[in-house]
């Protein structure tokens with residue numbers, strides 16, 4: 001693991017954090033700069049830089065932990081729902097894979113702020129993107145059930 005990974009330091013207790021869940025394979029803690037209070041990060045305890053490097057058996061488990069935290073946000077925070085997100089390399093501020101779980105409330109303003117949308121020029125352009133993705137997916141292994 002690289003020296004100075006702040007998430008490893010949180011795991012090892014040398015950097016303080018507000019721990020939300022301490023599981024055998026995962027650690028969940030509050031993001032220090034939350035989108036909304038209660039915004040939680042879930043990371044594998046073992047240092048893994050990117051989603052592509054995450055061991056297969058932890059991929060689904062990471063999302064399962066995210067679901068669990070999202071469910072806890074309703075009674076704990078009065079949230080109406082949650083937004084789950086994972087920046088893979090681009091915009092990934094710490095090179096240790098982590099899932100964001102952001103508590104949501106209706107009319108909280110996140111939609112326009114965080115999720116700008118655009119249209120395809122036409123159906124042909126959309127089909128070109130779909131075709132490129134289908135071809136690339138055909139060359140990748142399927143997840144283990």
Ligand SMILES: [Zn+2]
Nearest residue numbers: 005008047096
């Ligand atoms: Zn790390």
